[in-house]
C-alpha cells in the first residue's frame with residue numbers, strides 16, 4: 188500500500204465516518220436563524236447551531252459544532268487578534284485563562300486553581316500519563332475498554348519507567364453488565380503493586396458508563412491501608428461524560444478528570460481541561476513550560492510561592508496558542524449552565540433511552556450498551572446481524588444519517604443522540620436501522 192493511501196486509511200479509521208457522497212457534500216446549509224437562546228426550549232437550543240439541516244447528526248460527540256455564543260466569542264477574539272495581535276494578547280492574557288478556569292470550576296463545582304487548560308483529551312492524557320509517578324516494579328492498571336489515547340500513553344510511560352501496564356476487562360457483555368460486576372472485577376484486579384488506575388468514564392467502545400463515584404470509594408478503601416506516598420491514583424478520561432452527566436468533581440471523587448471540551452460540551456475545537464486534586468498534581472511533572480504566572484516567578488516579579496501559581500496554571504502547556512478558541516471556552520460552560528446541567532442530563536438520557544428501546548425490539552440487532560441509565564450515557568453501540576459496522580454507517584449515511592463505527596479492535600456501529608437532536612430524528616434513525624435489519 189502506498190504511504191499516502193495508508194495515511195488516508197488510518198485517518199478515516201479514526202474518524203470512522205463514511206465519506207459523504209459528492210452530491211450530499213455540496214453545502215446545502217440552511218442557516219439556522221439564531222435568535223436569542225431560550226434555554227427552556229429545545230428547538231431554540233438546536234437553533235444555536237449552524238448544523239446542516241439535510242442530515243441527522245448522530246456523531247457530534249466526535250467534534251462539536253460551535254453554538255452561537257461560542258462562535259460569537261471566537262469571532263470577537265479572532266477580530267481582536269487579527270487587528271492587533273500583540274496588543275490584544277497583552278490586554279487580555281492575564282485575565283482570559285483565569286476566566287476560563289473559573290467557568291470550568293463553576294461547572295464542576297470545584298477550585299479554579301485545580302484546572303489546567305489543554306487542547307484535547309489526548310493532550311491531557313498524554314500530559315498526565317507521561318510523567319505520573321510510577322516506578323519499575325509498580326503497575327498501571329487500565330481496562331480493555333479504553334481508548335487508544337489512554338492505552339498508548341500508558342504504554343509509553345511503562346517503556347520509560349519499567350513499570351508494567353495491565354488491562355482488565357470490567358465486563359464481557361456491555362449490554363448486560365452491572366455495577367456489581369464492574370466493582371467486583373475492579374477490586375479483584377488491584378494489587379499491592381498498582382499505583383495508577385486509568386479508566387474512561389463513558390466507553391466509546393461500548394457506550395458503558397462506569398460508576399465513577401462508586402469506584403472512587405473502592406479506591407479510598409485501598410488507600411486507607413497505604414502510605415500517602417504510595418497511594419493509588421485514580422485517573423479518568425471523562426470526555427464522554429462531561430457535558431452530559433450532572434456530577435461535580437467531588438461527587439465523582441477521582442484524582443484526575445481529563446477531558447476534551449470540544450465534544451459534548453460544545454466548546455471551541457482544540458480545547459480541553461484537566462481537573463486534578465492538589466495531591467494528584469504533586470504526582471506529575473509539567474512537560475511543557477506554562478506561560479502563566481510561573482513566568483512572573485522566573486522574571487522575579489512574583490515570589491516563588493506566589494498564590495497565582497496554582498497547579499492548574501503551572502500544568503497548562505504554554506506557548507502562543509489558538510487563543511481565539513481557548514479564550515472562548517467559558518461560553519461553552521455558560522451555555523450548558525444556562526440550560527441547566529440537570530436538564531441536559533435528563534434530555535440526553537431520554538433520547539438515548541428512546542433509541543435503545545426501539546433497538547431492543549429488533550430481533551436482528553444486538554445492543555452493547557446497557558439499558559440501565561446508571562450505566563449508560565449518550566453513546567449507543569450496536570450490531571446488526573449480517574452487516575458489519577462500516578456497512579451499517581454507510582447505509583445510514585445513504586439515508587442522510589451520520590453515525591460512526593467505533594475505532595477499536597472490536598468495532599460496533601454507534602449513534603449518539605444529543606442536545607442537537609429531536610425525538611423525531613431518533614425515531615427516523617432507529618427506523619432506518621430496523622429497515623436494514625429486517
Ligand SMILES: Cc1ncc(COP(=O)(O)O)c(C=O)c1O
Pocket residue numbers: 248249306307308309310334336387389390391424426427446447448459
Ligand atoms: C474515550 C475517548 N478518549 C479520548 C478521545 C480523543 O479525544 P480528543 O479528540 O479530545 O483528543 C476519544 C475520541 O473521540 C474518545 O472516544
